[in-house]
Amino acid sequence: MTGSIEAGESLDLLLARQPVFNKSQDVVAYLLLYRNDDVQAPKTINDHLATSSVILNTYASICEEGEVRSLPCYIKLTDQTLMADNFPDLPKESFILEILGHSKITPEFVERVKMLNQQGYRIALSDYRPHPKYEPLLNLIHILKLDIQKTGIDQLPQVVKDLRPYHLELLADKVETQNEFRKCHELGFALFQGYFLSKPEPVKGKKLGSSKVLLLQMMVELQSPQATAQSVEQLVINDPLLTYRILRVVNSAAFSLQREIESLSHAISLLGFEQIRKWVSLFLVTDTQEKPEELTRSMLVRGRMCELLAEMLGRDQPINNFITGLFSKLDVLLDMEMPELLEQVPLQAEVKAALLTNEGQLGQILDQVCHYERGDFEDLDLLLDQHFYEAAYRHSLSWSQQVMQSLSDK
Template sequence: MASSPIYLGRQPILDRQGQLHGYELLFRCAQSPDRALVLDDSAATATVITNAFSELSLGNALDGRKMFINVGEELLFSEAVEFLPTAQVVLEILETIEVTPAVVERCKALKARGFALALDDLLEITPANQPLLSLADIIKVPLLHDWENQAALLAHQLQAYPVQLLAERVETLDQYRKCAALGYQLFQGYFFARPALLQGRKLNQDRLTLVTLLNQILDDADTPVLERTFKTAPGLSVNLLRLTNSVAAGCHAQIASLRHAITLLGRKQLQRWLQLLLFSGPHTQNLARNPLLQLAATRARLMETLMLAQTPPDRSLADQAFMVGIMSLTPALLEMSMEEILTQLSNLPPLVREALLAHTGPLGKRLRLVEALEWDEEERLPALLADLPGLRQEMLNDLLCSAMAWAATLGQPAPSGED
């Protein structure tokens, strides 16, 4: 019997400074009622993991960041694990694994090969799990109903072990701050999309200027008009030059002036950078480690390539899909409703507006699919894929890996020696 399809997703993991530390890769199965498929799914997951590195070059998308991968008992003892790059991968030992002597020996062997180990969902220290504590590099503590007392107790008890503490299921700024005060070094959860942790939620002058520039682009304003608007926001000007001098811009010449940048990029590309700048902040020094920018860029690129994957591809709709991906996250960034934001961008194409407001139309369908991947809602994926003829699950995984790789290039300097 064939196994259910495996879908690739990812959740960011942040450090204490709110910078991107790595991703937990999620290989999820849209389970059928036949639970006997679970063993087939384990084998399929191993295949997806190895293909992600060998065929999709997913490791290149990480730019030095760690990749956390869930490991059940069957996968723990499989040879597939040993093909993963030890410098980049953290093996998450699932809490469902019975800690037998064989499991402990296998973990010791993987440590000896160079893998970092994380213990997933530790709720309490018991005689059963204690043999793994001395082997672990990272302990993941979920924040549940009594999270504050539990997080404090485990932080105290684990002081005796040389481990990093990772708080997962972090949903609020209060949770983040209290866990950081308790000594937790890493954080995972939906809080990362809340810009209060990154650079504040106020719609400052630079972001108001961005809205003005986006409207000018949509109105096809002359280049001198765009240049004058940029000059009113020095931080944006610096960021534009930094981005356009990057690998991601696809430019080999060093760009020395705003007018040169505007002319060389072209209007569509400039519009994309303006949208990305909403998430990077005017003075961000390490764009590649900005988690909100990474999420926005990955979503936008995936939206674009999903549209190009249709038959026949539509370049105009692909450009609009990129815009939808970026703009769909602006309510969290600006702490404004989508309706309020769109009143300031009156010239957006109708298909973009209906996708953002109602998740309808060809762009809205793809936005629902991308959000389901991000939110780990694998049960919705088969129906969403079925509504997009010609798009297969395997293709979706490939496109996501490609989008992550593209997003990882943001802010990287152009290779030396190019002119």
């Protein structure tokens, strides 16, 4: 569950990833986001692409149902990068080249796209809008990204109809709600990108299930000054499955313990309340089968990155930053409005304030992490040097994968 990161492990650019989903809301690829407002950015990303294994080992790696595999990455290419003489020889199964819609489509540009197509690269065109200038590219690309907010839901049926002769894979971009996802699904889009997994679809009058109530009771007990390993154990002892899951996880390689754990109270004594509190939080957010795994994965990444930044800044009780980040999407996971949900969740007042209004030091770090995840790098306050942000994010990706494996039934 823990691990330190060294500044020397960082890349020299800010890099984040955003998922690309299929119709089943499974992640089939990631879009790589990098800071592109620097005049040196095209050269910087080009240099990193030349050693793409550094990126792929973390940013393309995913754990699904306990199995680790690599997914392809979309990489946005400026005209300068695409036309560069030293364009790197990228692994074609690992990268999808994304042309920008505002590119200057010259005969030379079209010829370069044609050459990359013939070399076997998959090519996507983003920010498309109906215009004759794109005609030379439509027979050369494989994936067409439509910004549904700019295009408008009402205009999409005609645009999709006009594109059918090209037999392109259509990607709905900027999908913000589950309702928009469903509409695009019905129109025949195969791929989806956006923040539709970041907003709940509230179920009126919904109450937490008994297993989640038990986990929340454990969290309350773990925060009590009078709590003991035995008092926590007594809460769980009548739930054999939860007891088994906790013992199984703490016996895993994640803790590198030298001795077998024989009981829950023994595990709590060895690991301490902070670690057990963290795992109780993890069980709470990973025990919702009907939601896509990517939601759980993103919650883990956010929680861990909040915790790491707090540790780097020397803040008190970084565990509270972890819980703040982890629970910041609990409303989506449980399909409840956050204020109503927090009435049923016994969290500390400062955690609740951060979740509701981004207040305090907890809210400050949560806000920073949310900007980083979205690739809004220009909105970062940079409480630390930027390479610490990238190192924390990359470590959090790896950590979330380790946790997903530990919590898997496989």
